Amino acid sequence: MKLTLSWLRDHLETEATLDEITYALTDLGLEVEAVTNPAAKLAPFTLARVQSAIQHPEADRLRVCIVETDEGLKQIVCGAPNARAGITVVLCKPGDYVPGIDVTLGVGKIRGVESHGMMASERELELSDEHTGIIELEGGHIGQKFTDWLAEHRPEVVDPVIDIKITPNRPDALGIRGIARDLAARGLGLLKPLEIEPVPGGFPCPISVTIDPALKAKGCPLFTGRLIRGVSNGPSPQWLQQRLLAIGLRPISALVDITNFFTYDLNRPLHVFDAAKVKGGLHIAPAKGGEELLALDGRAYTLRPGMMLISDDEQPESLAGIMGGEHSGCTEATRDVFVESAYWDPITIAATGRALKISSDARYRFERGVDPAFTLPGLELATQMVLELCGGEASDIAMDGAVPDTRRAYKLDPARVQSLVGMEIPEATQRATLEALGFVIEGNMVTPPSWRPDVLGEADLVEEVARIASLTKLKGRPLARETTGVPKPILTPMQMREKAARRMLAALGYNECVSYSFIDAASARLFGGGQDACLIENPISSEMTHLRPDLLPGLLAAAARNQARGFADLALFEVGPAFSGGEPGEQQLQATALLVGASAPRDAFGSRRPVDLYDAKADAEAVLAAVGAPTRMQITRKLPVWWHPGRSGAMALGPNTLCAFGEVHPRVLRDMGVKGPAVAFTLYAEKVPFPKLKTPTRPALELSDLQAVERDFAFVVDARVEALVAVNAAAGADKGLIESVRVFDQFTGDKAEAQMGAGKKSIALSVRLQPRDKTLTEAEIEAVSARIIEKVTKATGGALRS
């Protein structure tokens, strides 16, 4: 919402400065977004008089002028044809910045003659495009500030423009008068009375108006209008054009400019019909559906059933409350005009405007709520201005419906301001504030004015009082703690888990990423997503159409971007939500980490090698430990398709997969443009069970003084026998005695097969025996060893390596 200072002063009698006004506006909740003060760039310039102008000795077109200034006589070389003795000019001195030529002046020498400044043209000061000569001023005195002269003689060019962000609850502030009323309530001046003189009709209105009963009940409770015949609709007068131009509106014709004027001045949108084009009466009725209307914006709209439409006896003429029709629009040829002032229901207007995707000042205002009680007064004011600017004769008023009754009253509890806001404001001040805003107080009941549809309860009265008093004055008051003593922990176990996973991943050397929750359809499909349930109806780009089914695509995309920048080796992670569907709650917390490229940079120790499955597994185990997962889990190969079919695994407890790890499927890498190798793991944080019993007590530490014994075994097994089978078999040989079983070597590949036979490999286990009550004898050790060998060979189908 834009307004100029002088327009504001039409409604507000005030001595306040521009700064005081803009500060108050923002403080009142009418946030000033920008102030354009055209006087600011003209501030340095002063008036001067040319004493003499003689021909430059070296140049035909130049004159050497002696100029009387506030700093004495100055010599200025000037090329303007009108530079001559006796004229009053605008002086720009050395050091001044001249906006129109983007130059800071210095003392110059022009063809050998010194020049101390310049005399400006309108274009050089960005006042207009005029550049045939320098500015010649009427009146004024030497040394007077040019801006002061302008304020006196051409106030419109130094009129500051204020741009305010109006919150949706304040339709009244979409009229300049509403803004003035707030400022007056704050004490920044007096709201000038608004004189409304009804214009008597000279003849019956030939255009009848009727509202469909359904719309009278909801949609259009009141429609008024009148004919003004014999108008001449030329360009509007200069003052009106300048007002509209200043706030960014294009002057069109007097009749149209008048409607725009009242839209902004009093938040009273109007419409003007060329009465000659209207056949019969105007009917306000719901559209049947399918009607077409060419609107004033030049676009054709097809109406849906129920949309409010103003038609004459023959055809639709106007999209009610939103935009008029081209057919009956006013032109310079309009002689008889029908002026409409109606009240339209906000919700109906909003729904129609959104459905038709049509924006207009009228829609913007009606959907926020204009003052229903001002419908008829608005028509009177508009009639007056039409008669003044365009002449003509007004008819009686044609009208259907009545002003909707919006009266309601709320109790003013003066203590409420103190209890809710915490400011002490005397009751008399509270009452005066509300009255200044137009509220009517009877006893302790307060009736909001008809232009404040937002006030709907006691809390709103408190807000009005506090807002006008200024929340800047609010003093903080300590918020007492709810409990005494040491506060209890406030994070949930899952929140702690998320934090633990994140810190561990960073400790393991991964860089945390935060990627968008939505990804492109193709990537989503690679990861089991992309279904319609996860489709965003109005995505911002084709790269962000679906909720991500997994965190890995985001990390892979990040890896590809970083590789393009020359970073080949990456360790990235993200902890965040993945989405399995489009219903609230269909989101799962994942912690996903990705390793790409080599394990380390090239160095003197040969540390560099391609990352592999076991890097990912080691880090996965560390993160699982950090979130409190059990140490022993099944390892399966049941994994979704984006993992390498033979080089990935899942750590599971029964049917629950807690973590997937391994190589990313090479096809996925190719599709996502990542140069491998790439390994990853995903922790499904919510799948990790919480301990059944939470106690800080540790189980007792059992230490044996007896010597532990380690025995090594090597088995030849089929190449695809998994080591865990052998480990579990060995551990099961004597659960009381065997403390741990560790794989300490494996021998695979061509050399192994050459030794042990095709399709074979060797696995070496180290078994640690911990006796509990007495030292083991050699015979006992032998017995356990035999059982281990038996169990392992049976479980693996292999043999002890000889």
Next chain:
Amino acid sequence: MSDLQALKGKYLAGIAAAADEGALEELRLAALGKKGEISLLMRELGGMAPEARQAAGARLNVLKDEIDAALRARKAGLADAALDARLSAEWLDVTLPARPRRTGTIHPVSQVMEEVTAIFADMGFAVAEGPQVESDFFNFDALNIAPEHPARQEHDTFFMARAADDPRPPHVLRTHTSPVQIRAMQAQGAPIRVIAPGRVYRMDMDQTHAPMFHQIEGLAIGRDISMANLKWTLEEFFSAFFETKVRTRFRASHFPFTEPSAEVDIQCSWVNGQLRIGEGSGWLEVLGSGMVHPKVLTAAGVDPTEWQGFAFGMGIDRLAMLKYGIPDLRAFFESDLRWLRHYGFAAGDVPTVHGGLSR
């Protein structure tokens, strides 16, 4: 007894002259071994008269200890010399870079979330959560944003696609963390003090906007909690967060879910284009807040005639930008390794109230 003196002189000289451990061992055997000279003399003691035996025995023991000590000292000396000789040959280039170890980082959003949580936890706020795909009831209706109200249009909402045969209004990607207010109050009732950090979504992308960002919601409901308590809470928070005293300015504003509503500015100055929080005469808008609207309390099942309190919402990314001087919001979500390394935090930098929020 002169024998013993001679013996002593011979062995001590021999020990001093021994060049290696082998020579020392030979000397030990010759003197103290089973058939060593001193051992043999010891054996002879058995045949002596008691008095003579006592005197001779004592002398022999002294001699034995002396030789033993000399042997040990010489042995240690030889070992030291040998070690010194070895060490003089051992040399590594200590300027070589160490074995590589990756250094991970925590994203500023996560770090700042932890900072904010630490501060509010200290003030007695718990952490609440809610889904990011929300029903329009929780995202709008329950927050007093009626379906056709222009305020709803101002939210730049992302809608989930709705199947043609599903008559429900489409779900949305939550446009703010405020729906968590409703969920938390429905679950817990009043009194309540919670914060709710998390991702939010707006259909907006330009220099200063990203379609996803992070907010933190605050909610405190009690019998007599007022806007003055809100101001204190926020000033305490900002002072703790920015680690300097920060004043706030409340400006009247409008949010459908609070009444009265206020935008909150923090005190700042710009010095040579650099922002400094907590000093100077400038003001920077950082959050929206207010007293929870009676209709919102009612929607959440809390009786507004009994309970009242405040709510606020602010951008976590923006807090991070202000505190750590990060210029561009969109870069938060681009995962540029250079950015992650430069603006990220070490794994061990866990912010706490007792240990400080930043290094």
